[in-house]
Amino acid sequence: MAGISLSRARVMIRKTLERGKELGLNPLSVVVLDAGGNIIAFERQDGASPGRFQIAHGKAYGAVMLGMPGSAQMARAEAQAYFIAAANGAFGGQLIPVPGGVLVKDSKGRVLGALGVTGDSSDNDAAAAKAGVEAAGLVAEV
Amino acid sequence: MAGISLSRARVMIRKTLERGKELGLNPLSVVVLDAGGNIIAFERQDGASPGRFQIAHGKAYGAVMLGMPGSAQMARAEAQAYFIAAANGAFGGQLIPVPGGVLVKDSKGRVLGALGVTGDSSDNDAAAAKAGVEAAGLVAEV
Amino acid sequence: MAGISLSRARVMIRKTLERGKELGLNPLSVVVLDAGGNIIAFERQDGASPGRFQIAHGKAYGAVMLGMPGSAQMARAEAQAYFIAAANGAFGGQLIPVPGGVLVKDSKGRVLGALGVTGDSSDNDAAAAKAGVEAAGLVAEV
Amino acid sequence: MAGISLSRARVMIRKTLERGKELGLNPLSVVVLDAGGNIIAFERQDGASPGRFQIAHGKAYGAVMLGMPGSAQMARAEAQAYFIAAANGAFGGQLIPVPGGVLVKDSKGRVLGALGVTGDSSDNDAAAAKAGVEAAGLVAEV
Numbered sequence: 259m260a261g262i263s264l265s266r267a268r269v270m271i272r273k274t275l276e277r278g279k280e281l282g283l284n285p286l287s288v289v290v291l292d293a294g295g296n297i298i299a300f301e302r303q304d305g306a307s308p309g310r311f312q313i314a315h316g317k318a319y320g321a322v323m324l325g326m327p328g329s330a331q332m333a334r335a336e337a338q339a340y341f342i343a344a345a346n347g348a349f350g351g352q353l354i355p356v357p358g359g360v361l362v363k364d365s366k367g368r369v370l371g372a373l374g375v376t377g378d379s380s381d382n383d384a385a386a387a388k389a390g391v392e393a394a395g396l397v398a399e400v
Numbered sequence: 401m402a403g404i405s406l407s408r409a410r411v412m413i414r415k416t417l418e419r420g421k422e423l424g425l426n427p428l429s430v431v432v433l434d435a436g437g438n439i440i441a442f443e444r445q446d447g448a449s450p451g452r453f454q455i456a457h458g459k460a461y462g463a464v465m466l467g468m469p470g471s472a473q474m475a476r477a478e479a480q481a482y483f484i485a486a487a488n489g490a491f492g493g494q495l496i497p498v499p500g501g502v503l504v505k506d507s508k509g510r511v512l513g514a515l516g517v518t519g520d521s522s523d524n525d526a527a528a529a530k531a532g533v534e535a536a537g538l539v540a541e542v
Numbered sequence: 543m544a545g546i547s548l549s550r551a552r553v554m555i556r557k558t559l560e561r562g563k564e565l566g567l568n569p570l571s572v573v574v575l576d577a578g579g580n581i582i583a584f585e586r587q588d589g590a591s592p593g594r595f596q597i598a599h600g601k602a603y604g605a606v607m608l609g610m611p612g613s614a615q616m617a618r619a620e621a622q623a624y625f626i627a628a629a630n631g632a633f634g635g636q637l638i639p640v641p642g643g644v645l646v647k648d649s650k651g652r653v654l655g656a657l658g659v660t661g662d663s664s665d666n667d668a669a670a671a672k673a674g675v676e677a678a679g680l681v682a683e684v
Numbered sequence: 685m686a687g688i689s690l691s692r693a694r695v696m697i698r699k700t701l702e703r704g705k706e707l708g709l710n711p712l713s714v715v716v717l718d719a720g721g722n723i724i725a726f727e728r729q730d731g732a733s734p735g736r737f738q739i740a741h742g743k744a745y746g747a748v749m750l751g752m753p754g755s756a757q758m759a760r761a762e763a764q765a766y767f768i769a770a771a772n773g774a775f776g777g778q779l780i781p782v783p784g785g786v787l788v789k790d791s792k793g794r795v796l797g798a799l800g801v802t803g804d805s806s807d808n809d810a811a812a813a814k815a816g817v818e819a820a821g822l823v824a825e826v
Contacts, residue, residue: 263730294450294578296734300726304689308722323451340477340484340497347493348454350634369449405588438592442584446547450580578734607735624761624768624781631777632738653733 261292262362262371266394267299270362270373274390275303278378286377286386289314290362293371295322303377310376316354317383318374321361323349325369327399328384331355358383361399362391370396403434404504404513408536409441412504412515416532417445420520428519428528431456432504435513437464445519452518458496459525460516463503465491467511469541470526473497500525503541504533512538545576546646546655550678551583554646558659558674559587562666570661570670573598574646577655579606587661594660600638601667602658605645607633609653611683612668615639642667645683646675654680687718688788688797692820693725696788696799700816701729704804712803712812715740716788719797721748729803736802742780743809744800747787749775751795753825754810757781784809787825788817796822 262270267290278286285303287310292298302310321327324345326334335342335355346353357380360373373391375383384400391398404412409432420428427445429452434440444452463469466487468476477484477497488495499522502515515533517525526542533540546554551574562570569587571594576582586594605611608629610618619626619639630637641664644657657675659667668684675682688696693716704712711729713736718724728736747753750771752760761768761781772779783806786799799817801809810826817824 264727268727292578292734294576294580294734296578297726297737298728300723301690301694302722302724308718308720311723323449323454325449325451338498340481343485344458344488344493344496344498345455347488348458348496349451351493406585410585434592436592438586439584439595440586442581443548443552444582450576450578453581607733607738609733609735622782624765627769628742628772628777628780628782629739631772632742632780633735635777 260364262290262298264298269394270390271299271301273393274373274375274386275301277386277389281382281386283378283382283386286375286383287311287314288390289318289374291318291322291372291374293322293369295319298371306377313354313376314374316352316374317356317359317376318372319349320353320355321359322369322372327361328355328357328359328380329400331359332357356380357400358387360384360387360391363397363399365397404432404440406440411536412532413441413443415535416515416517416528417443419528419531423524423528425520425524425528428517428525429453429456430532431460431516433460433464433514433516435464435511437461440513448519455496455518456516458494458516459498459501459518460514461491462495462497463501464511464514469503470497470499470501470522471542473501474499498522499542500529502526502529502533505539505541507539546574546582548582553678554657554674555583555585557677558657558670559585561670561673562662565666565670567662567666567670570659570667571595571598572674573602573658575602575606575656575658577606577653579603582655590661597638597660598658600636600658601640601643601660602656603633604637604639605643606653606656611645612639612641612643612664613684615643616641640664641684642671644668644671644675647681647683649681688716688724690724695820696816697725697727699819700799700801700812701727703812703815707808707812709804709808709812712801712809713737713740714816715744715800717744717748717798717800719748719795721745724797732803739780739802740800742778742800743782743785743802744798745775746779746781747785748795748798753787754781754783754785754806755826757785758783782806783826784813786810786813786817789823789825791823
C-alpha cells in the first residue's frame with residue numbers, strides 16, 4: 259500500500275519546521291497522520307507550550323476523518339457553528355476546525371493522510387504545513 | 401413489532417446509493433438504525449472519507465432518539481442552539497442535527513427506525529435518503 | 543490504494559452469514575474495518591440482540607489496531623489480564639479480545655483490515671469469519 | 685530545568701529504532717514525553733500496526749506520571765491488580781503497565797521524562813528503549 263512512509267513523514271515535519279524558521283514563526287508542533295487517521299510521527303519544538311500535541315492532532319484528525327482541510331472546516335463552523343460542534347462530539351471532541359490541518363494527497367488526488375501544524379497564527383501554521391507537504395513531493399489541500 | 405428487517409435495510413441502503421449516483425453526488429455513507437437507535441446495517445462507498453460512519457450515525461441516531469428528523473433538529477438549532485447542544489451532551493455527543501437524518505415510518509405513521517446519510521450537501525443527502533426509504537415501501541419523514 | 547472495496551466487504555459479510563447458516567449458528571452480526579480501523583460495512587441479522595454492533599466492532603477494532611487477531615488477544619488476556627485491560631483503556635474501551643476478530647490480509651501478508659463477527663460461540667464466530675474472508679479471495683488470520 | 689530538547693528526543697528515537705534493527709525486532713513505535721507527561725516526539729516504523737501510538741504513549745505516560753518504570757508497574761500489577769486498575773481509572777485509562785515504559789533521568793537522578801516503546805515483546809521493547817536513552821547521554825530506569 260502506497261501510504262506515507264516514516265521517512266517521508268520525517269521530511270514533511272523537518273521542512274515544515276524549516277519554513278517556520280524562515281518565516282520567523284513561533285515554535286511549531288507538527289503531526290503526520292495516515293489515511294486512517296492514525297499517528298505516524300510528531301515533533302514539538304523547544305519553547306512550544308506542552309499541550310501542542312492535542313492541537314496539532316485535532317487539526318490533522320478532523321481533516322482526514324471528514325475529508326476537509328481546516329480552512330473548509332472553519333468556513334463551515336462560521337456558517338453553521340452547531341454542525342461543527344456536533345461533528346466534534348461524534349469524534350470524541352478530537353477536532354480542531356481551523357487552518358493548519360492540511361490534507362496530504364498524491365499526484366492523482368488520493369488522500370494519503372494529513373499534516374497538523376500549530377504554534378503561530380492558523381494561517382501561518384497552514385503556510386508552513388503546505389511547504390512541508392510539497393517538499394516531500396506531495397500535494398497539500400490547505 | 402414488525403421492525404426493519406435486514407433485507408429491507410439492504411434495500412434502503414442500495415436504493416439510497418443508486419439515487420446518489422443518479423444525482424451525481426459525492427460518495428455516500430448510509431446507516432440504518434432500528435426503533436431503539438441500534439445499528440442494523442451500514443455501508444461506506446469507495447472514496448468517502450474514513451470518518452463517515454460517525455456522521456451518518458449521528459444523523460440517524462438523533463432522528464430516532466428525539467423523534468425529529470434532521471431538518472427539524474436543524475431548525476431548532478438555528479432557533480435555540482444551546483438546546484441542541486445540551487441534548488447532544490445528554491446523548492454523549494452522538495447527535496448530528498442536520499438534514500440527512502430521516503425517520504423511517506410505516507403506513508400508519510409508526511416510527512420503525514431511521515436512515516442516516518452523509519457525503520454530499522445535507523439537502524442532497526436527505527433527498528437520497530428519502531428515495532431509499534420509499535424504495536423499500538416505507539415512509540420517510542425528512 | 544488497494545484497500546478493501548465496498549463490494550468486497552459485501553462479499554465477506556454475505557459469505558460469513560451464509561457459513562453461519564450452514565453451521566446452524568445463531569443470528570450473526572458482521573463488521574468490516576479498513577486498515578486504519580474505520581468502518582466500511584456492517585450487517586446485523588434478524589433476531590440478533592441490539593448491541594451486537596459494539597461487540598463485532600470491538601473484535602475487529604482490536605485486531606487491526608494491535609495487529610493481533612482475537613485468538614492472540616485472548617491468549618494474552620489469559621496470561622496477563624491487566625495488560626489487555628490496560629490496552630483497552632488506551633483505546634477508549636473499544637476492544638473485545640476474543641476469537642471472532644480476524645485480520646484480513648492480501649496474498650503478500652499485508653493487513654488490509656479486519657472482520658469482526660459475533661452472535662454464537664467465539665470459536666464459531668471465528669470459523670464463519672474465516673469462511674467469509676476466504677470467499678473474497680483474501681487471507682484470514684484468525 | 686534543563687529538560688529533554690527536541691534534538692535529544694530525536695536521538696533517543698533514532699537510537700531506539702537502530703537497536704531494534706540490530707536485535708532483529710519487529711517494527712517499533714517510540715514516544716518521548718517530558719517531565720510533565722506531555723508529548724515531545726513520536727515515530728511509528730513502517731509495518732507497525734496503526735494503534736501503536738496509544739500503546740507507546742501509555743507505557744511512557746504511566747512511567748512519568750507515577751514515577752515508576754514499566755517493570756515496577758508490572759510487578760505491582762501482578763501483586764495487586766486492582767491497584768493498577770484503579771490508578772489507570774484515575775488517569776483516564778491511559779496507562780500501559782508493562783516493560784517498555786522507561787524513565788529518563790539525568791546524571792543526578794532527576795526525572796526528565798520518559799520513553800515508551802512498543803512492537804516486540806515487552807522485554808525487547810525495554811532493551812531497545814534503554815539503548816536509545818543511553819545513546820543520548822542520559823540514564824534509563826527500565
